[in-house]
Amino acid sequence: MEAMHATILPIPVHPGLPLVGNSFEYIRNPLAFMRRLLDTYGEQRMVRIQVGNRTTTLMLKPEETKQVIQENNRNYGRGKSFAILREFLGNGLLTSEGDFWRRQRRLAQPAFHRQKLALLAETMIDEAISWVNRLEQSASKGPVNISTATTDVTLRIVTRTLFGSSLADELDDLSKALANLNHVANNAVINPIRLPKWVPTPDNRAFNKATAQVNNLIFGIIESRRQTDQHRDDLLDMLLHAIDEETGERMSDEQLRDEMVTLFTAGHETTATSMAWTLHLLAQHPEVLARIKAEIQATLGQRKRPSADDLRAMPYLSRVVNESLRLYPPAWIMSRLSLGPDQFGNYRLEANSGVLISPYVLHHDPVSWPNPDRFDPDRFAPDKARERHAYAFLPFGGGPRLCIGNQFALMEMQALLTVLLNRFDLKPVPDLQITTQPLITLRPRQSIKIYLQ
Structure with a gap:
C-alpha cells in the first residue's frame, strides 16, 4: 500500500495594500494588529504578512514557536532586524550566530551560574536599599516618577555588577551614550x-x-583590567578570565566590548521597564499588593535586608513577576530567517523566509491564557503551569538562545520589589492613563507615576 502524503497547503496570507502590504496596520499599532491576526488565523497557526518590502511569517502558537527556536533551531538564523542591531551592539551574544555564538556562549555561561549570581545578589540588595532611602526623600512631595526611578536603580546595579566601582565617575557619560545608541537603534x-x-x-x-x-x-576599562592581576567580583572580571575549554582561548578586547555593551543595554533597560510595569500593575490591584506585602513581611520579619535565599523563598513574589512579564514582555517580538525549508503540518516554509516570533502574541492567546488581559499571578501556580505548553510563556526567549541573563534579571526584580514593598505601600495616581509603546522593547508611552506611602 502506498504511503499517504500530507497535502501541502499555502501558508495563509493576510490581505494588504499594493506595494506596501500591511505596513500601515503594523506601524499604526503592531500589538493590536498582531492580536487581530491571532483572532483571525489562530486555527491556521501561522500567517504571512508584508511590512515594507519584507514578507514574513508570524507564528501564532507555541508548538510552531518551539519548532523554530528549539527543535529545528539550527535551521534558523537571526532575522534582518538583528543586522541593524549588530551595528549598535557589535557581535555579542544577542546578535552573533553559528560557531562564533556557540563559543561566546560557552565562555560567558559560567559567569551566570547560581553561585556567581549569589555574589551579585548582594550588590543588587545593597543598591535596592540605597534606592529606597533616596525615594524616601521624594515620596513625601507627591507622586514619584517610577519610570525614572527604576531606570536610575537598574543603571546603578548593572554598572556595579558589570564593572564594579571602576565606572562610577563616568556613569552619566556612559548612560547618555548608550541611551543615544538605543534611540538611534529604535529609529x-x-x-x-x-x-x-x-x-x-x-x-x-x-x-x-x-x-x-x-x-x-569600555576599552579603557578593559585595558586597565588587563594590566592588573587583581580579581574582582564583577562580570567583566569573570569574562576576562574565562577560558574556552575546547580551544583554550580567551575573549579578545573587541569581543569583551561587544558583550559588555550587550549586557549593559539588555540588563539595564529591559529590567527598568519591567519593574515600572510591575509597580504600575501592583498599584492598580490592591488585593495582589496586599498579598505580596504579607509574604514579604512573613519572610523577613523585622529585618529590612533580605538575603538571596529569602528571594528564592517567596513563591507569590515570583508569580507576580512572571505575570507582569506575561502582560508586558520587554522582548515583545523576535525575528528569524530560515536557512533551509521546514515543514509545519500541511504548511511548507521555504528557505530564506523571514519568521516572526512574538512573545506578546503567545502571552495573550486566550487558549493558553483565559481572559488574557487580566492581571492574575495565580496563573503561575504549579498546578496551572503544568497544564500549559512550555512555549506559551517566553519572556526570555527559549531553546539554546534562551537569554543568558534571565536569572540575573529575575533576581534583580525580586530584590528591588522586596526592599521597596517592605518599606512602602503603593497608591495609583487617579486618571493616569498608561499605554504601550512597542519599540525594541515594550515600554510605557507615558511616565508611570505612583504615590509611595
Whole structure:
C-alpha cells in the first residue's frame, strides 16, 4: 500500500495594500494588529504578512514557536532586524550566530551560574536599599516618577555588577551614550527607509558620537583590567578570565566590548521597564499588593535586608513577576530567517523566509491564557503551569538562545520589589492613563507615576 502524503497547503496570507502590504496596520499599532491576526488565523497557526518590502511569517502558537527556536533551531538564523542591531551592539551574544555564538556562549555561561549570581545578589540588595532611602526623600512631595526611578536603580546595579566601582565617575557619560545608541537603534528598526551611515543625518551623527564615547570608556576599562592581576567580583572580571575549554582561548578586547555593551543595554533597560510595569500593575490591584506585602513581611520579619535565599523563598513574589512579564514582555517580538525549508503540518516554509516570533502574541492567546488581559499571578501556580505548553510563556526567549541573563534579571526584580514593598505601600495616581509603546522593547508611552506611602 502506498504511503499517504500530507497535502501541502499555502501558508495563509493576510490581505494588504499594493506595494506596501500591511505596513500601515503594523506601524499604526503592531500589538493590536498582531492580536487581530491571532483572532483571525489562530486555527491556521501561522500567517504571512508584508511590512515594507519584507514578507514574513508570524507564528501564532507555541508548538510552531518551539519548532523554530528549539527543535529545528539550527535551521534558523537571526532575522534582518538583528543586522541593524549588530551595528549598535557589535557581535555579542544577542546578535552573533553559528560557531562564533556557540563559543561566546560557552565562555560567558559560567559567569551566570547560581553561585556567581549569589555574589551579585548582594550588590543588587545593597543598591535596592540605597534606592529606597533616596525615594524616601521624594515620596513625601507627591507622586514619584517610577519610570525614572527604576531606570536610575537598574543603571546603578548593572554598572556595579558589570564593572564594579571602576565606572562610577563616568556613569552619566556612559548612560547618555548608550541611551543615544538605543534611540538611534529604535529609529532604525522601525523605519523601513534608512540612509547609509556615512550620510550626516542627525541620527547618524548621534550614533557616531555615542559609539566613540562607549568604545573609549569600555576599552579603557578593559585595558586597565588587563594590566592588573587583581580579581574582582564583577562580570567583566569573570569574562576576562574565562577560558574556552575546547580551544583554550580567551575573549579578545573587541569581543569583551561587544558583550559588555550587550549586557549593559539588555540588563539595564529591559529590567527598568519591567519593574515600572510591575509597580504600575501592583498599584492598580490592591488585593495582589496586599498579598505580596504579607509574604514579604512573613519572610523577613523585622529585618529590612533580605538575603538571596529569602528571594528564592517567596513563591507569590515570583508569580507576580512572571505575570507582569506575561502582560508586558520587554522582548515583545523576535525575528528569524530560515536557512533551509521546514515543514509545519500541511504548511511548507521555504528557505530564506523571514519568521516572526512574538512573545506578546503567545502571552495573550486566550487558549493558553483565559481572559488574557487580566492581571492574575495565580496563573503561575504549579498546578496551572503544568497544564500549559512550555512555549506559551517566553519572556526570555527559549531553546539554546534562551537569554543568558534571565536569572540575573529575575533576581534583580525580586530584590528591588522586596526592599521597596517592605518599606512602602503603593497608591495609583487617579486618571493616569498608561499605554504601550512597542519599540525594541515594550515600554510605557507615558511616565508611570505612583504615590509611595
